[in-house]
Amino acid sequence: MELTEKMEAFVMHCGEMGSRWGFNRTIGQMYALLLISEEPLSANELSQTLHISRGNVSMGIKELNSWQLIATKHKPGDRKEYYQPAGSIWQMANRVFEQRRKREIDPTLSLLRDSLLDEPSNQGEAYAQTRMLEIHDLLEMITEWASELQRLSPEKLSTLMRLGAGVTKMLDLRDKLTLKSGKDNA
Amino acid sequence: MELTEKMEAFVMHCGEMGSRWGFNRTIGQMYALLLISEEPLSANELSQTLHISRGNVSMGIKELNSWQLIATKHKPGDRKEYYQPAGSIWQMANRVFEQRRKREIDPTLSLLRDSLLDEPSNQGEAYAQTRMLEIHDLLEMITEWASELQRLSPEKLSTLMRLGAGVTKMLDLRDKLTLKSGKDNA
């Protein structure tokens, strides 16, 4: 697999960003390469193109699988496995968001829930709990909102996104409607 | 500064999560401690309570400052500096999102923009560019959407959030209105 200059730039960039996106350098590179490659690639091709060890590729594939970001393909008369990105860009973004939510938010949320069950045992702890409650509520909102967006079909999501600056207008519109028809909505 | 068991659990947990949230362990701990502490704390108190070196605290404060997450206070007749969280929980969330956008999305976006300016030099590159364009558009949507949300006042944001599952309904409503009044909206 030969890369043009631009392709290599992209792949390497995704490597740098990899760690910021929740996985590591090589995994970022691997996924980038699979994304821009027209044909599915074998583990060996990944290893050679990216100059990383075969073992490392194997671990990377395992990780990408656990994120459900790649699919495995077989070619007739060929024992090797070939890999390609799973699903559309939208689905990929969804998966990444979901995984990150699981890792970055859920654990904190459950710790906070536990902590808030008990009565505060003194003044300082009472204050701490009010702050924790704020954070809890914020995180809960974020997760609810996120899962809401995930349930939305890609088309609707796209509409909502394209709406952009219109969200504010929509809220205003809704306020008017609500005022007219009385307080019957959430 | 003495911590109850629950407070310590929270602080330590934020430490573990720190790296997932874009900063490191000690910085997570420091910020958590400042959040749940009623009084502003001095660098020495942070150092002692968390059992980390004075120098490390200093670096942490620098970092938290660059994220605009803490404010510095002075007590009359006391040379020390005291630190406390800056702004509300909402503001904090905003800051974190913004910083992360800057680090995780903006660089990629500008790379993609550059890359997409040039004509593809061969078949494979043409395919790569179509994929890159998809990613570009997705990232652009996300950033626009995010900055949109940031411009929203906290109250509106809160309304929008509480709306939750209602977003779908709202979209439907909007569709009906649009159909009735013709195609005059975005």
Add this chain to the structure above:
DNA sequence: CGATAATTTCAGAAAGAACTGAAACAAGAA
């Protein structure tokens, strides 16, 4: 059933990130 072709695992090496502590620096107070 071997023999062969591929994938996975994992101990140790290498690279990278975070932390310490002592020295340098800064800002009043006397």
Add this chain to the structure above:
DNA sequence: TTCTTGTTTCAGTTCTTTCTGAAATTATCG
């Protein structure tokens, strides 16, 4: 100015993560 009290810096150390490569494992073919 000099002394005191506080903050910052940074070279070296420690801790963590990632990567390699050889050995173990699994799967397929004849």
